[in-house]
Amino acid sequence: MPNDFNQPVIDEFRANRGRMTGYFEGARLLLLTTTGARTGTxxxxxxxxxxxxxxxxxxxxAAGSDRHPDWFRNLVAHPQVTVESGTFTYEARAEVLTGEERDRLFARAVEADAGWATYQEKTTRVIPVVALHSLAQGGPGTINATSFGEAIKVVHDAFRHELTLIRGELAAGTTTLGAQLRVNCLTFCQGLHNHHTGEDLALFPLVAERHPGSAPALARLREEHERIAGLVEELxxxxxxTTDAAAVRVEVERLTSALEAHLTYEEEELVPLFDAAA
Structure with a gap:
């Protein structure tokens, strides 16, 4: 039976591809579907x-409860889960972390948000940390879009959203760059690199074959990929x-400006081609 608190959150998350309002606005949130340990549902x-x-x-x-949350007990019994990020939906393998790795990553979480420590102080149980490993082959999962043109915009919006979160974290943090914020930036950099590599190797050749007149736009987009790669490397x-958040903020702002212009231009040039074909 749906949880009365969770269901409106789930509905808003799915309707807005992960963009939340109210209490969860700006939060890093995903939907985790597990298989019931007792019921199998x-x-x-x-x-x-x-x-x-x-x-x-x-x-x-579980907000510091002495009892593990149901979703944790479920994934211990059935480690294969479904993850919805708002942009992608994919199957994943859940791994309960232990020992030094668990302690190190929990400490990193506390550094990013002291609320985790508050929850640990409320209970005698060791709060578990779980890693979710994507099982998707050849990509990050199924894009939550109904057309190729829409998929481009959905993926672009995911990069925009992540940059917004990172910029907010930089603005809200101390003068010292935290470990989790550093990981957030590096994860974003790797995701952007993978996305642009996929476009250069697969998407752009497909567009060039089907739409020869797009050659000038594709050439500009490839040049912009190289420029953005340089900014990513500088970041x-x-x-x-450095551990100076202000210095990193300068690099993030430079990357944000270049990337936003690039994404907008790509949408203006490529989305109409796919929409017309559809």
Missing amino acids: PHTTPVGYLPDGDRVLVIAS RESLAS
């Missing part, structure tokens, strides 16, 4: 997450060499 729960390279982390805090170097 699917259960969907909104949970907060932390980026961690090619996986995401979720924390079974990586800044992350590696």
